[in-house]
Amino acid sequence: MASPAAVRELQRDLENKANDLSKIQKDIAKNHQVRKKYTIQLGENELVLKELELLKEDANVYKLIGPVLVKQDLAEANANVRKRIEYISAELKRLDATVQDLEEKQNSKREAVLKVQQRMQALQAGKAKA
Amino acid sequence: MASSKGPASPAARVAEMEKMSVEQLKAVKEQTDLEVNLLQDSLNNIRTATTRLDLASAALHDLSLRPQGKKMLVPLTASLYVPGTLDDSEKVLVDIGTGYFVEKTMVEGKDYCERKIHLLKSNYDQLLELASNKKTVADEAGAALQAKLKQLAPQT
Numbered sequence: 307m308a309s310p311a312a313v314r315e316l317q318r319d320l321e322n323k324a325n326d327l328s329k330i331q332k333d334i335a336k337n338h339q340v341r342k343k344y345t346i347q348l349g350e351n352e353l354v355l356k357e358l359e360l361l362k363e364d365a366n367v368y369k370l371i372g373p374v375l376v377k378q379d380l381a382e383a384n385a386n387v388r389k390r391i392e393y394i395s396a397e398l399k400r401l402d403a404t405v406q407d408l409e410e411k412q413n414s415k416r417e418a419v420l421k422v423q424q425r426m427q428a429l430q431a432g433k434a435k436a
Numbered sequence: 437m438a439s440s441k442g443p444a445s446p447a448a449r450v451a452e453m454e455k456m457s458v459e460q461l462k463a464v465k466e467q468t469d470l471e472v473n474l475l476q477d478s479l480n481n482i483r484t485a486t487t488r489l490d491l492a493s494a495a496l497h498d499l500s501l502r503p504q505g506k507k508m509l510v511p512l513t514a515s516l517y518v519p520g521t522l523d524d525s526e527k528v529l530v531d532i533g534t535g536y537f538v539e540k541t542m543v544e545g546k547d548y549c550e551r552k553i554h555l556l557k558s559n560y561d562q563l564l565e566l567a568s569n570k571k572t573v574a575d576e577a578g579a580a581l582q583a584k585l586k587q588l589a590p591q592t
Contacts, residue, residue: 350533357532357548366539368529375529375537383536390534 313429320422327415330408337405341398348394355387449573453580461584465577472574475567482560486553493549499525500542 358367358380367383368375453461502508502522509517528545529537540548 347534354533354536357538358536361538368537368539370535370537378536387534387536 313426316422316426316429320419320426323415323419323422327412327419330412330415334405334408334412337401337408341401341405344394344398344401348391348398351387351391351394355384355391358384358387446572446576450576450580453577454584456580458581458584458588461577461581465574465581468570468574468577472567472570475563475570479560479563479567482556482563486556486560489549489553489556493546493553496528496542496545496549499528500546 361367361380363380365380367378367380369378369383370376453464456464502525504522504524506522508520508522510520511517526542528540528542530540530545530548531537532548
């Protein structure tokens with residue numbers, strides 16, 4: 307029979323699951339934002355690398371460190387930019403894996419929420435459900 | 437999450453839309469409208485960047501015409517200028533991004549500006565095509581929504 311205690315418990319369960327779901331969705335949104343930032347940085351670094359590769363061996367390269375323009379070795383600049391590109395690509399791959407995992411969790415949480423809602427509806431309709 | 441627009445032909449798209457409920461259609465239209473706005477923003481950004489590059493290119497060209505030793509005013513802040521003389525205008529420092537600057541000759545500098553402007557123009561064209569396609573979808577969704585609402589209205 308539909309006892310008020312059972313309904314309350316289901317409601318609490320629903321709230322918990324709904325909170326979990328919204329947290330997962332927030333995490334997914336944050337993931338997207340970080341991924342956007344990294345993608346932009348990756349694009350910029352690749353442009354820089356292309357420009358550096360067009361230079362002759364003896365061209366002067368400077369790096370802006372704070373308010374100071376410091377002369378850099380072309381080979382060193384190339385190496386630095388390449389390393390950054392590698393790092394950003396690795397981060398992007400990691401984010402991809404994370405977001406996939408999060409999306410799976412989101413889907414299963416959605417199903418769980420739906421199931422609890424269905425049970426609640428059944429209970430409130432007056433039918434006893436195990 | 438970007439929804440993939442499955443049917444490619446407009447007729448198939450409209451048919452899909454007719455099958456959807458008013459709620460779903462509203463959601464689709466809102467989603468596509470958002471995407472269209474985003475794309476328009478990007479188009480504006482590209483236009484601004486292209487204008488800035490054009491200005492830079494023009495400034496470079498002007499600089500190349502000036503003789504060495506010419507008197508000039510150097511901006512130190514937005515309201516403070518200091519008199520100076522033009523040194524070698526054959527070498528220019530180009531900001532290539534992520535804090536890197538490269539010393540180039542005047543010709544290379546102009547070439548750099550040209551290259552960047554071409555890159556931006558091609559990006560702009562690609563984006564424009566995407567934006568107009570999305571706008572078409574948004575308009576179709578709007579029309580289908582109107583039709584559906586009219587259908588439901590007299591049913592009282």
